[in-house]
Amino acid sequence: MELSKILKPEAVKTLTSCTSKKRLFHDLGDIAETAYGFHPGDVVDALINRESLGPTGVGHGIALPHARLADVTGVCGMFLRLEKPIDFDAVDRQPVDLIFALLAPENAGVEHLKALALVSRTLRDPDMQAKLRANADLATLHTILTEAHAQAA
Structure with a gap:
């Protein structure tokens, strides 16, 4: 599995004024609608429901929210860089x-876990974190994310 297969360029954003986790989930819902055609309310509800099971903030300033949805046919990713x-x-x-948020089909087992592991490995790298924090250009962020795994593979 490669990040380039699950992360569309239009699903990469920098947000300047996100103020809460709930607002962030709404922003992710909007991005999921624009990039993948999903109903934003369904995405928000699924992310909130998953988060209620336990926070997805993994440390070092990184969160990996994820959820399963009926309308999803394959794992889809969204990346956000917050200025604050x-x-x-x-x-x-x-x-x-x-x-880095992931949406997966309701019945996705191994595929969802492999994607989550890949994203976790990628973002755990301190050099990757520094590059992502140093760049605001969306195309550059997408390239950094998708080429990192391609070079490591």
Whole structure:
């Protein structure tokens, strides 16, 4: 699995004024509608429901919200870079500014877990984090994310 297969260029955004986790989920719903054609309300509800099971802030300013949806036919990704970090109930209690959200089919088993592991490995790299935080250009962010795994593979 490659990030280039699950992350469309139009699903990469930098947000300047996100103020809360709930607002972030609404922004992700809007991006999912624009990039993948999903109903934004369904995306928001699924992300909120998944988050209620336990926070997806993994530490070091990174969150990996994910959910399963009936309308999804394959794993889809969205990446957000926040100019101002927000509280995300992360395991290290640090605010979050890099978010990679995944949407998967309701019956996705291994495929969803492989995508989550790939995203986690990619974003855990301190050099990757620095590059993502240093760039605001959307095309550059997409290239950084999709070429990182291609070079490592």
